[in-house]
Amino acid sequence: MKRSKKVIFIVVVLVLALTAILTACGEKNIAVIARTAGSGTRDAFESIVKAEDGTSLKEAGLMKGALEQDKTSTVISLVSSTPTGIGYVSLGSVDESVKVLQVEGVEATAENVLNGTYKMQRPFEIMTNRALTEAERLTPATQDFVKFLKSVQAQEIVAEEGYVKQEEGATEYAAPAQALSGSIAISGSTSVDPLMDKLIGAYKRIGGENVADVEISKNCQGTSHGISAVKADAAGNVIGLGSSAVKEADEAQISHFAIALDAIAVIVHPDNELQNVGIAQLFGIYTGAITKFSALSAA
Amino acid sequence: MKEKSVKEACGKVFFAVCAVLCIVAAAAIFLFIVIKSVPALQATGLGKFLLGQTWAPDANDVYGQPISGSYGILPMLTGTLTATVCALLVGGTLGFFTAVFLAYYCKGKIKTVFSSVINLLAGVPSVIFGFFGIKVLMPLFNVFSPNGNSSGLLLTSVILGMMIFPTVASLSKTALEAVPAAYYEGALALGATRDQAVFRTVVPAARSGVTAAMILGVGRALGETMAVVMVAGNSPQYPHGLFSSFRTLTANIVLEMGYAGEVQMGALFATGGVLLAFVAFTVILLSLVTSDKKNKGQRRKKRGEFLFGRRLCSAGKVFGVASALFALAFLCALIVYLLVMGLPHFSVGLLFGDYQYGQQVSIWPSVAATLMTVGISLVIALPLGICAAVFLSEYAGSKNPLVRIIRSAIDILSGVPSIVYGLFGAITFVKLLGGSYSIAAGSLTVSVMLLPTVIRATEESLRAVPMALREGALALGAGKLRTIFTVVLPSALPGIVAAAILSVGRVMSESAPFMFTMGSSLQPMPEGAMSGGTTLAVALYYLSGENLYTDEAFACACVLMLIVLALNVAAEAAGRALQKKFQGEKNASRRNKRAQSKSLLRRFSRAQEH
Numbered sequence: 001m002k003r004s005k006k007v008i009f010i011v012v013v014l015v016l017a018l019t020a021i022l023t024a025c026g027e028k029n030i031a032v033i034a035r036t037a038g039s040g041t042r043d044a045f046e047s048i049v050k051a052e053d054g055t056s057l058k059e060a061g062l063m064k065g066a067l068e069q070d071k072t073s074t075v076i077s078l079v080s081s082t083p084t085g086i087g088y089v090s091l092g093s094v095d096e097s098v099k100v101l102q103v104e105g106v107e108a109t110a111e112n113v114l115n116g117t118y119k120m121q122r123p124f125e126i127m128t129n130r131a132l133t134e135a136e137r138l139t140p141a142t143q144d145f146v147k148f149l150k151s152v153q154a155q156e157i158v159a160e161e162g163y164v165k166q167e168e169g170a171t172e173y174a175a176p177a178q179a180l181s182g183s184i185a186i187s188g189s190t191s192v193d194p195l196m197d198k199l200i201g202a203y204k205r206i207g208g209e210n211v212a213d214v215e216i217s218k219n220c221q222g223t224s225h226g227i228s229a230v231k232a233d234a235a236g237n238v239i240g241l242g243s244s245a246v247k248e249a250d251e252a253q254i255s256h257f258a259i260a261l262d263a264i265a266v267i268v269h270p271d272n273e274l275q276n277v278g279i280a281q282l283f284g285i286y287t288g289a290i291t292k293f294s295a296l297s298a299a
Numbered sequence: 300m301k302e303k304s305v306k307e308a309c310g311k312v313f314f315a316v317c318a319v320l321c322i323v324a325a326a327a328i329f330l331f332i333v334i335k336s337v338p339a340l341q342a343t344g345l346g347k348f349l350l351g352q353t354w355a356p357d358a359n360d361v362y363g364q365p366i367s368g369s370y371g372i373l374p375m376l377t378g379t380l381t382a383t384v385c386a387l388l389v390g391g392t393l394g395f396f397t398a399v400f401l402a403y404y405c406k407g408k409i410k411t412v413f414s415s416v417i418n419l420l421a422g423v424p425s426v427i428f429g430f431f432g433i434k435v436l437m438p439l440f441n442v443f444s445p446n447g448n449s450s451g452l453l454l455t456s457v458i459l460g461m462m463i464f465p466t467v468a469s470l471s472k473t474a475l476e477a478v479p480a481a482y483y484e485g486a487l488a489l490g491a492t493r494d495q496a497v498f499r500t501v502v503p504a505a506r507s508g509v510t511a512a513m514i515l516g517v518g519r520a521l522g523e524t525m526a527v528v529m530v531a532g533n534s535p536q537y538p539h540g541l542f543s544s545f546r547t548l549t550a551n552i553v554l555e556m557g558y559a560g561e562v563q564m565g566a567l568f569a570t571g572g573v574l575l576a577f578v579a580f581t582v583i584l585l586s587l588v589t590s591d592k593k594n595k596g597q598r599r600k601k602r603g604e605f606l607f608g609r610r611l612c613s614a615g616k617v618f619g620v621a622s623a624l625f626a627l628a629f630l631c632a633l634i635v636y637l638l639v640m641g642l643p644h645f646s647v648g649l650l651f652g653d654y655q656y657g658q659q660v661s662i663w664p665s666v667a668a669t670l671m672t673v674g675i676s677l678v679i680a681l682p683l684g685i686c687a688a689v690f691l692s693e694y695a696g697s698k699n700p701l702v703r704i705i706r707s708a709i710d711i712l713s714g715v716p717s718i719v720y721g722l723f724g725a726i727t728f729v730k731l732l733g734g735s736y737s738i739a740a741g742s743l744t745v746s747v748m749l750l751p752t753v754i755r756a757t758e759e760s761l762r763a764v765p766m767a768l769r770e771g772a773l774a775l776g777a778g779k780l781r782t783i784f785t786v787v788l789p790s791a792l793p794g795i796v797a798a799a800i801l802s803v804g805r806v807m808s809e810s811a812p813f814m815f816t817m818g819s820s821l822q823p824m825p826e827g828a829m830s831g832g833t834t835l836a837v838a839l840y841y842l843s844g845e846n847l848y849t850d851e852a853f854a855c856a857c858v859l860m861l862i863v864l865a866l867n868v869a870a871e872a873a874g875r876a877l878q879k880k881f882q883g884e885k886n887a888s889r890r891n892k893r894a895q896s897k898s899l900l901r902r903f904s905r906a907q908e909h
Contacts, residue, residue, distance in 0.1 A: 004610060031448035036533070038358045038558020061355065064536040067450055067544050070528070070554045077849075081438055084447035183830070185735055193820070217831045219736060219818040221557025224358045228560075232734070249359065 029291045032066040033078050033087035040189045040223030040243030041072065044122035045088050045264050047244075051283045063288030070222075072190045076267065083269045084293065086285060088120075090191035090243065091263040092162050098267040102276040108263045113164045119279065120266070123258035124163070124192050125242035127226060129233040130255040138236040141182040141214045146239070148173045148203045149259055157202050161195055164261035175206060181213040188226020188241030191262065193218070196241060230254055303778055310780040311694055317686035318695075318705050321754070324747050325708040328715060328723045329575060335726060336572045338362050339565025343370045348569060354535035354551070358560035370566040372573065374537045378545035379521060381538045382455050382531070386520040389460025391513050393622045394467025398509075400619030401468070402475035403483075403497045414469075415871065416627050421465035422863045423633065424808030426836045429529030430843045430856055431633055432458045434640075437530065444542040450532030453541040458526050461629060463516035468626070470515060474508020475501060494612035510588050518581045522574065522716025524549040524811040525840060548574055549718045549811075556725075556815055568726075571719045578714040582707065634860060641857025644850040650858070654823045660842075660851050662858065664824045668738055668817070668832030673806045675742035675828065676749055681799060683746075684753025685788075691754070692761040693783055713751035718811040720748045725815035736831040741817035748812060749802045756801055760794020760877060761787060793877035800870040807862055810836040835859045 035042035046058040069075045072089045079085040080097035087098075091108050094100055100108055103120055112118035126149050132138055138146070148154055151173030155165045186196060200216050207214075220226075226240030231253050246256050266277055274293055277285075284290035340348055342362055351371015360366040401413055432454060440449035478501045486496035502509070524547075532544025533554060546554070548570050559567055652661040687705075695702040724744030732740050764787050772782040788795070813819075818831035821841055825832040833841065839859060842852035 004608075007611075028444070029446035031444075031446040033448075036554045036558065037356055038555060038560075038563075065534050065544055067448065068533040068535075068546075068554070070533075070557070077433070078448065078450070081433075082441060082448040215823075215826055215830065217736075217818070217822055219820050219831065221819065224558040224560060234734075247359070 027292055027294060028084045030285055030293060031078075031082050031085040032063060032285060032288075033075055033082075033085055034062055034066045034068050034286065035072075035075065035088075036068045036070045036222075038222050038224045039070075040122070041088065041090060041191050041264060043223070044244040045120070046286075048120050048122075048264070049279055049282045049286060051287075052280045055283075057283055057286055060283070060287050062286055065288070066286070070190075072193070079267050079269060083271055086266065086268050088264050088266050091265040093191065093194050094265050094267060097270070099270045099272060101266045101268060101274060103266060103282075104278055105276055108265045110159070110162060110164045110263075113261050113263045118263055120264040121164075121261055122244050122264065123242075124189070124195065124260045124262055125240075125244075125246055125256045126259050127188070127230045127240035127242055127246065127254045127256040129230050129236070129238065130251075130253050132233060132236045133255045139182050139184075140176075141180045141211070142184050142237045142239065144176050144180055144207070144211065145184055145203060145214070145216070147171075148207070149199065150257065153202065153206055154199055154259065157198050158195065158260045161198055163195060164263075166258050166260060169257075173206065175208050176210045179210045179213060181215075182237065183215040183217065184237050184239060185229070186216065186218040186220075186239045186241065187229045188220060189223040189243035190220045191243040192241035193220040195260065196220075227254065307778055307780055310783075311690075314686050314690035314694060315701075317683050318690040319701075320683060321687060321705055321712060321750060322708040324750065325711045325715075327727070328712075328719065328747075331723055331726055332568055332572045332575060332719065335722075336565055336569035339370070339562055339569050342366055342562050343566065347371060348566065349373065349376070349573075354546075356555065356560070356563040356566065358558060358563055360560055360562035362561055362565075366562055368563065370562070372548065372551070372566075372570060374535055375546050375548050375551050375570075376573070378531075378538050379547040379549070382452065382459060382527070382545070382547055383517055383520040385452060385456035386459035386463055387513060387517055389456055390463035390520070391460075391467050391516055393460065393625065394464045394512070394516065395471050395509060396615065396619040396622040397464070397468045397626055398471035398475055398512075399497060399502065399615065400623045401472050403493075403501065404616060404619060405623075413623050413627065415867070416630050417465045417468050418871070419864070419867050420461070420626065420630055421469070422804050422808065422867055424810070424836045424839075424859060424863065425462065425523060425526040426529075426808075426810050426839045426843070427633070427637070427856055427860060428458050428462055429526035430839060430852070431636070432526065432530040433843065435632075435636060440542075446542070448532075448544075449542055450530055451540075451542045451544045452531075452538045455527055455531045455545075458530055459520050459523055462523060462526065463519045464626060466519055467512045467516040470512030471505070471509045474505040474512060477508065478504045492609060492612065494616045495609055498612040498615050507588055511585055514581055514585050514588065518578065518714050521577050521581070522549060522714070522718070524553055524716065524718040525836075528553050529840075529843070549716055552718050552722065553811065553814065556722075568722060571722045574716050574719055578711060578716070582710045582714055585710070586707070634864075637853065637857050637860050641853040641855075641860075644854040645857070646854075649851055649854055654821060660821065660848055662835065662838055662851070662855050664822060665833050665835050665838040665855075666858075668825050669807065669834040671738050671825065671828060671832070672742045672745065672813075672817070672834055673803050675739065676746040676806055677799060677802060679743065680746040680749035680753050680802060681795075684750050684798070685757050685795060687750070688754045688757035688761060689783060689788070692758045693779070693787065709751045709754055712747070713755075715748075716811075717748065717809050720744055721812040721815045723747075724812060729816055732829070736816060736818040737829045738817055738825055738832045739828040741813045741832075741834075742828070744812050744816045745806055745809060748809070749805060752801055752805055753798045756798035757791070757795055760791040760797070763794065763877065764790045791877075793873045797870050797873040797877070800866055800873060804863065804866045804870070806834070807859065807866070808836060810834070810840050813837050835862070 047056055049057040072093050075087040075089050076098055079087045106112050106117045108118055113121045152170045153173050155170050159165050223242045226242060227250060229238050230240035246254055268274060274296060281296055348370055350373050351369060352373055353369045353371050355369045357368030360368050401410060436454055437449055440454055441447055482500045482504055483496050486500040527547050528550045531546060531550055533546045533550055534544040535546045538545035551570055552567050555567055649661055651663050654661040654664050724740060728740040728743040768786050768790060769782055772786040813834055819837055819841060821833055821838055822831060839855045842848045842855055
């Protein structure tokens with residue numbers, strides 16, 4: 001008898017605990033969704049987001065308990081399935097499953113990025129090994145692809161995909177006179193990944209038969225991965241993708257150019273009534289000082 | 300005559316070398332991981348690494364300069380252990396009661412059905428578990444979470460629990476069935492009810508076997524990676540509530556490898572080293588538990604106390620039925636959900652089309668890459684594994700110290716988390732093959748991983764070959780080599796086929812070892828073994844994150860699941876073939892008879908006990 005009493009006791013406690021959890025959900029806290037350390041997007045986001053006194057999020061540090069995702073896409077899918085979620089991703093990868101917030105009252109559009117009113121922006125960098133590039137020891141196929149990336153045609157794709165063009169220095173790309181072959185290995189930022197998909201597709205289309213044998217493999221695991229791959233390049237066929245400005249310390253080893261400017265979009269669930277968020281508010285959310293959406297609309 | 304003995308000796312040495320390769324592989328894994336992690340540990344300090352409270356790596360840190368990031372893994376260590384314990388609470392309990400139900404409360408067809416359910420669950424790729432977690436369980440659990448997102452401890456424990464469930468259930472069942480029938484009958488004769496007989500005599504008698512099953516479950520939970528990454532939330536903090544997001548050691552490696560700077564990379568390898576230490580610990584624990592068998596009975600007799608009262612015993616029975624039904628329901632939900640969501644999206648373009656960057660997603664290149672990986676790894680792992688198994692079963696005495704070391708090496712190899720294999724492959728095979736991701740590197744990595752699977756399954760089937768066949772061959776004047784190749788191996792063929800099928804299943808369902816050896820984003824058709832590629836499971840991981848490709852992800856999951864189903868059916872068929880083959884053998888020992896009555900899949904897992 002004693003034992004069965006114990007069991008009843010345990011069951012009661014469990015039921016109580018469950019109801020406690022159930023009732024504890026008045027207004028829910030914000031589910032803060034971030035990228036993992038080393039992501040170019042996170043790097044850029046944390047440098048731009050500042051408190052009113054000028055401390056950047058990078059210095060203050062991300063709050064404990066933020067959900068960290070290793071890919072742009074998982075951030076979007078988490079936000080779209082979480083009514084109280086907030087996250088940040090490249091504007092070009094946003095789809096209709098999430099809602100993009102205005103930042104400081106400015107909408108995230110290509111125009112606003114170009115005229116500088118939308119603050120949350122960063123360049124997409126194409127990187128190659130500096131020593132090899134300067135000695136012109138990149139493979140012919142790689143050189144041709146880089147030439148394409150610098151071209152007007154590539155810029156058209158950039159604009160089509162909703163990124164901001166880099167007008168300077170764009171040249172007309174013409175398909176190579178001779179058939180090229182060999183492999184090109186692309187690695188780096190997951191934010192640049194979707195744009196790169198389109199660019200590779202366009203390159204194959206415009207380059208025609210003479211580039212048909214060029215084998216392009218792409219493995220995007222993050223900006224830092226791209227940087228180290230480019231540094232370690234010996235065969236002259238590595239192209240790195242970066243989603244934040246190349247650091248001074250890396251300049252010596254990496255030659256690079258920006259292919260586009262990208263806005264970092266702050267995204268929430270489509271049912272969220274919030275329209276606008278301030279940079280200082282983002283700082284509050286990502287350091288854990290602001291925990292409810294109601295605190296934002298009241299302010 | 301002399302020529303013959305030289306040949307025999309050469310044969311023996313060859314088999315022995317194959318077996319010793321296991322030791323080499325296990326040692327190499329430990330060595331490489333340690334070598335890679337020592338500089339990082341020097342830079343951060345061992346104490347600060349193991350007991351540090353914050354993980355905030357700085358990708359710019361390099362060796363030889365003061366570091367600015369902090370590399371403390373204690374929160375993740377705690378996270379891993381907490382998740383493991385919680386998973387054991389879920390999966391261990393369910394598994395144990397299901398095992399009791401299967402062993403003592405059901406017969407015939409029902410038993411076969413539930414046994415296949417367990418086998419099938421054991422074969423479900425971890426990415427599919429994670430995918431199911433994100434798409435089905437997460438929205439359900441979100442309602443209860445204080446911040447509206449349920450990534451975290453509860454979700455992870457449920458998913459991990461269901462993943463270790465089949466391990467615990469099948470091994471516990473074997474242990475329960477191995478208890479002599481006299482125990483059960485004796486208890487009944489003394490007036491105990493059936494439930495009491497089961498829970499008060501049989502279960503305590505099978506305690507060491509059940510404990511071993513739990514330890515193996517713990518091993519699996521510790522090393523699980525991909526499913527956890529998808530549902531844990533991944534904040535490097537202490538888990539502090541059911542819905543608190545946390546990060547495990549394995550997840551840490553997957554998340555940050557791609558981004559890692561020099562010191563950070565070293566720290567990740569050191570994280571792998573900590574995982575290896577856990578593996579070594581569970582292997583030692585396991586050998587202690589299983590070698591303790593003989594004394595256990597006596598000790599328990601002295602204690603003389605039973606665990607449960609009569610009512611609780613009946614409750615146990617009900618719980619057993621409930622757990623088994625729950626497992627069945629879970630599997631059905633998983634399969635039906637995937638089929639319903641995936642089948643409508645099957646299209647020629649998706650399944651067989653060309654992958655075109657930015658235009659068409661196709662899993663055809665992944666199918667090709669998977670087939671190539673399966674092919675290459677089988678060509679490497681099968682002969683090596685079979686030869687090693689021949690050595691263990693035909694040549695080696697169990698007392699031989701070398702054999703004991705080989706067996707421990709096999710135990711360790713089978714316990715090493717797949718993500719650690721990935722790390723190992725990244726610094727050995729990838730480097731060896733020119734530094735870029737390739738199918739060849741992935742295949743080599745996974746063949747090391749397959750060795751224990753192949754060896755155990757083959758050895759089991761070799762042992763099932765009746766001694767009389769060997770004796771007959773020897774008596775007719777055949778040498779030992781000839782006996783092995785013309786009598787023993789052909790008789791064990793169905794078992795070897797089953798080993799191959801198991802290996803195919805393993806390659807299909809693994810994803811972590813391929814991420815850092817073959818690459819992780821979808822690619823056009825691989826041109827050869829030296830180009831990168833993604834297996835189906837990795838493709839699913841990639842697609843599941845892509846919001847744009849949800850339909851494709853479901854279709855991909857569906858294809859993967861169908862392949863796993865087919866492989867399972869094939870493995871069962873091979874098992875039955877072996878069983879049939881020796882049905883008539885009267886000389887078969889009791890051990891063999893028992894062995895025959897189980898499907899091969901199951902016998903493979905039980906091999907751990909020997």
